[in-house]
Amino acid sequence: MDRRKFFKYGSLATVGATMLSPIEIFGKEVDFINKGGTAKNIIMLISDGMSTGTLNMADLYLNRKTGKGSNWMQLYKDNRVSRALMDTASASSIVTDSAAASSAFGGGFRVKNGSLNISPEGKPNMPIWQKFKKAGKKAGCVTTVTITHATPAGFCVCNDSRNSQPEIAEEYLKQGFDVLLGGGDQYFNSEKREDKKNVYKDYENKGYKVVKSRNQLQNAPDNKPLLGVFDHDALPYTVDRNSSKELQEQMPTLAEMAQKAIDCMKSNPKGFVLQIEGGKVDWAAHANDISGLIYDQVAFDEAVKVAIDFAEKDKNTLVIITTDHGNANPGVIYGKNANDGFDSIQNYTHTNEYLLNQIHAEDSTSKIKDLIQQVNGISLTDEDATHIQSYYSGLEKGEEGLYNYKKLPFKTYSEIQRKYNSVGWISMDHSADYVELAMFGPGSENLKPFIKNTDIHYLMLESAGVENKF
Known part of the structure; x- marks a missing residue:
């Protein structure tokens, strides 16, 4: 169907009005009359690059460590949410990147x-956060990567290239x-x-x-627009932050940023929209970095609790x-030591990114073994230590990868x-999976x-009672 006709010929008389007749969605007529009311606020949480196995492992990790699983999975267990599988394809591939994926949510195409x-064809599609701003709502984004990165940008701006981050910073303003x-x-x-x-x-x-800084964020007023930028590039991985008192004092968690964003926008009479991204989940997946992946997925899950707690009260x-x-x-792979092996991740103190950056060409295999024992609790063999050392001495070619600028041996490790x-x-890259929603x-x-990823755009407008007339 023509998505622009979705609202153009709908029965909304004004922004925020109640629907009076059925509307075609996903190929079927659906009657929205008195079906749960209108959403004044919308909070959309995106764990970037989260395969179903990531969601599964974070829940297993928490269950085995604390006896209580993830907030996301608990919503399923308690039958408190509607649940779907979503097709994530882009216009150019069945395997999307984050820019096209976010644009499907943001622009509806x-x-x-x-x-x-x-x-x-080169035509801009107005992003949904701009539509909600025109409807009188406040709008915000929080993320653990750069605020100008693909996922927040897809909700907010139009640009030929996701790499135009300096321009995107100005466009937000x-x-x-x-x-x-x-x-x-x-x-x-x-x-x-550069300019x-x-x-x-x-x-x-x-x-x-x-x-x-984290302290400045916590003390910022709730009655002013807010820009918080906490690192040169992306924020540190959660497991690395947890192992550094300095990083804990400097860097807010995703949950803390989410709570502050809600506090800054919740008093608006016409409501707010907020996008919350666990961006480092994707970066960890690209690096096959298990502690980076699980700990950042758990950090995302804590932000889920912040959103649900607010929604329950509101x-x-x-x-x-x-x-x-x-x-x-x-x-998690089948084997007689699967339980103990997976549980050993609870003792990891840093990411593989941190660990592999500590190794230098002049390091002996014994020094490498000591480092890995300290960070992962693994008693590495001499053969494996020598293999890792070969990447630093030039014997092995450095590994390529989207976020592997130093060509560290992520896959090998x-x-x-x-x-x-x-x-x-x-693999070390995106996949065409249908994903959880x-x-x-x-x-x-x-x-x-x-559903398709583009359907989310229209569901958000529909749920908020905002006409797609812009």
Whole structure:
């Protein structure tokens, strides 16, 4: 169906009005009259690059460590959400990237990988957060990667390239989004931008409170628009943050950023929309980095609790919990030591990224073995230690990868870890999986068991009673 006709010929008389007649959605007529009311607020949580195995392992991890599983899975167990599988394809491939995936949510149409809300014919599709701003709602994004990264950007702006992050930082200000929290100092700081623009100053001149630390975030006023940028690039992985007092003091958690964003926008009479991204889940999957993956998925799950707790009290908030695509498809592999192997991840103190960056060409195999014993509790063989050392001495070619700028031996080390932690991976890149999606609150009753990623755009507008006239 023509998605623009979805609302153009609908029966909404004004923004926020109640529907009076059935509307075609997902190929069927659905009567929305008195079906759960209208969502004043929408919170959409996206664990970027979360294969189903990632969701599964985070729940297993928490169950075996604490005796209590994840907040997301508990919603399933308690039958408190509508649940669906979602097709994540882009206009150019059955395997999407994050820009096209977010644009499907944001613009309501599939676009080519790499672009943000620009159709294959070059036509811009207005992003949904702009539509909600025009409807009088406040709008914000929080993420553990750069705030200008593909997933938040897809809800907010149009651009031919997801890599135009300096431009995206300025475009957010033009659109007047109310809360922006994440990393990416290099795109705002005059000393780091190529054009030497002081984008922080531009935000301050428009009335934004700019914060750069966890303490500043916690003490920021709730009655001003807020820009929080906490690191040069993405924020640190959760497991690395947990092992550093300095990082804990400097860096907010995703749950803390989510709570602050809600506090800043919840008093708006016409409500708010908020996108919350666990972006480092995707980066960890690209690196086959199991501690990075599980601990950041758990951190995302804590943000899920923040959103659900608010929605339960508010009664007028739709919460959407999903991912944009699978990545690397990890899982616990069968074997007599599967339980003990998987449980050993509880003792990991750092990511593989941290560990492999500690190794240098001049290090002996015994020093490498000591380091890995300290970080992972693994008694590495001499053969495996020599294999790892060969990457640093130039004997082995450095490994390629999307976020592997130093060409560290991520794949090699994850294959070594598998012998000890029972976790296997199919690749180091995105996959075409159908993914999990859950909805809680007004509008969730309209979710069908199987949808396309673009359908989320129209479900959000429909649930909020906002006409698609822009």
